[in-house]
Amino acid sequence: MADREQHIEFLENYLIIELFEKIIRIRKFIETAYEQEKKETDRHLLELYNKALSFIADKLIKFIQHLPTKRDDGTIFDNMLYISQNFRAIENIHQDLRNISSIKLVPEINTFLFDIDQKEEKLLDFNLVLTDNYSFKERNLGKKILHDLKESYQSKPELGSTHSFILPKIEFSNPLNWSILVHEYGHIVSSNESETYLAKLQEKGVELNPSEQQNIKNWVEEMFCDAFAAKILGPAYLVSFLSFNLLNSFDCSLDSNSHPSVYLRAENIKSFLHRNNADFSTDTTITNYGELFNDIMINIDSSFNVYPLDTMEIGVNKTSILRTFREYISEKEGMIVNDNSNNKNIHTLKLLLKKLEQGQPIGTIRDELDEKVMKLLSKKVEKIDENDIRIMKESSTERPTSHWEILNAGWIHKIEKIQSEFVNLFFTNYERDIEDKLEEYSTYINKLDDLLLHSISTSQIIKSIER
Amino acid sequence: MQIKVNINNMINLISNFLIRLRTEDDSDNVLNDLISFVEYLEKYSSAKDDVLFDKNFVTSKNEKGKLDEVINPNIPEILKLKETLLEIKGNPTDNEANIEVTKESLRKIVAALISLKNKPNY
Numbered sequence: 001m002a003d004r005e006q007h008i009e010f011l012e013n014y015l016i017i018e019l020f021e022k023i024i025r026i027r028k029f030i031e032t033a034y035e036q037e038k039k040e041t042d043r044h045l046l047e048l049y050n051k052a053l054s055f056i057a058d059k060l061i062k063f064i065q066h067l068p069t070k071r072d073d074g075t076i077f078d079n080m081l082y083i084s085q086n087f088r089a090i091e092n093i094h095q096d097l098r099n100i101s102s103i104k105l106v107p108e109i110n111t112f113l114f115d116i117d118q119k120e121e122k123l124l125d126f127n128l129v130l131t132d133n134y135s136f137k138e139r140n141l142g143k144k145i146l147h148d149l150k151e152s153y154q155s156k157p158e159l160g161s162t163h164s165f166i167l168p169k170i171e172f173s174n175p176l177n178w179s180i181l182v183h184e185y186g187h188i189v190s191s192n193e194s195e196t197y198l199a200k201l202q203e204k205g206v207e208l209n210p211s212e213q214q215n216i217k218n219w220v221e222e223m224f225c226d227a228f229a230a231k232i233l234g235p236a237y238l239v240s241f242l243s244f245n246l247l248n249s250f251d252c253s254l255d256s257n258s259h260p261s262v263y264l265r266a267e268n269i270k271s272f273l274h275r276n277n278a279d280f281s282t283d284t285t286i287t288n289y290g291e292l293f294n295d296i297m298i299n300i301d302s303s304f305n306v307y308p309l310d311t312m313e314i315g316v317n318k319t320s321i322l323r324t325f326r327e328y329i330s331e332k333e334g335m336i337v338n339d340n341s342n343n344k345n346i347h348t349l350k351l352l353l354k355k356l357e358q359g360q361p362i363g364t365i366r367d368e369l370d371e372k373v374m375k376l377l378s379k380k381v382e383k384i385d386e387n388d389i390r391i392m393k394e395s396s397t398e399r400p401t402s403h404w405e406i407l408n409a410g411w412i413h414k415i416e417k418i419q420s421e422f423v424n425l426f427f428t429n430y431e432r433d434i435e436d437k438l439e440e441y442s443t444y445i446n447k448l449d450d451l452l453l454h455s456i457s458t459s460q461i462i463k464s465i466e467r
Numbered sequence: 468m469q470i471k472v473n474i475n476n477m478i479n480l481i482s483n484f485l486i487r488l489r490t491e492d493d494s495d496n497v498l499n500d501l502i503s504f505v506e507y508l509e510k511y512s513s514a515k516d517d518v519l520f521d522k523n524f525v526t527s528k529n530e531k532g533k534l535d536e537v538i539n540p541n542i543p544e545i546l547k548l549k550e551t552l553l554e555i556k557g558n559p560t561d562n563e564a565n566i567e568v569t570k571e572s573l574r575k576i577v578a579a580l581i582s583l584k585n586k587p588n589y
Contacts, residue, residue, distance in 0.1 A: 063486060063490075065490075066489050068489070074567075074571065078486065078489070081577060082482050085478070085479050304578075307575055307577070
């Protein structure tokens, strides 16, 4: 019980600090827009938005001061409700960013998307849009325009397909949340997932009416994209996915026609990572924060069950959906996590975490000298052969890091920093001005953004040279 | 006349009441505000008043934010809460226990409203 309360307290604190981070990011977006456009109106609007954001920050600080030391189901319900209401207020302000000039995309985002997989031709026809709504989406614009033309004409032109990724404006410089774009990229590479899956489900004697079939098709595509993102990014995808969804935790148990519940999706991602030996479970010093958030989410659900929410009835039980999906994905070609993105590569994460802690970018890494190399170093010069030289050369050369390495190290570093420093900053010393505290946190957030952006571009430059 | 009540605003108001009951020293003041609010809520949620809860939120099915449907939830907890509050007002002895009962009612109303708001297949 004590563990449960501690875990929930950890999550509440983390989510409140996430809200502070969103406030900082809205300000950063507006300041960037002003720096780029130098429009006086943007400067005036910045003052207005700043006052509104200070108001929200002030409300949050008052709320923090009255957080109960002992949590029961009722107080957990109230806290999560208040957090989600404040997130809604921030989402509304985010939507108001439409009144501000937009900004140029940072080049690293193209680099990031370009490096998701090796099938570059797939990426030649994508487009990235910053949106006023706080949402992440993928949209086939070619299809959409054809649909629009269909309303007025019987014939249609050949347009081909153009994919657009939609990213919330304030995430423009935050690679940690670009991980959700990898899910969206999954929509481009997915092919016939739902038809094949449905056939598999029906082989088991499951009967579905046409509307249920459509729902399941939509859900399976989402689950495929989740598995695809988890394959490339590992636990970093789960932690980013849950960080975003838990800010509105009341929606986590609810299914929609287009998406299965966050519970089902998180369980799918978690089990995919586990089956692929990519869940950090082999090393007790590295925490899988995605899995931890998932466990806490399930714990919170027991509090919400006291005040149950209705959810959608579907003609097949959800465990069957998940179980059949596991079978399906494990047989699918190309959906196995390779050794660079699973538990065998944890030792690199430790080195990268050290570098981040020292304020260094992590676009390159040189593995620590292993026993074999140490032995070679003590060999007499005349006994060294060509193979020995090759091994020594490789061990002394920096190699570019992958998205998996950069984002997992980035997330672990950020959450541990929040725990070790920023919970203390926000949750004590209430006499200190909140704007001062926000300034201090924003210095850290900006520095982390810069380090990660720099890491993404450095690693890509080296990869391009080596190609 | 039809009156539309925005579910999101309603949830937000109740969330604020729940926190005010925790943070404000003068709980009588909060309870009085709450009685006015519940009277308003009761009035507008009773079937005879022809009041509709506005499902005014954007879903994937309704991206233009158009109103899919208006619903009258008649949440029984709203009526119960008013009775509880009036009892407390008439006999304000065990304030702490009364506040706990009030909070429980408010949470149940929020849960009912969230379920309405997120009801799939609309």
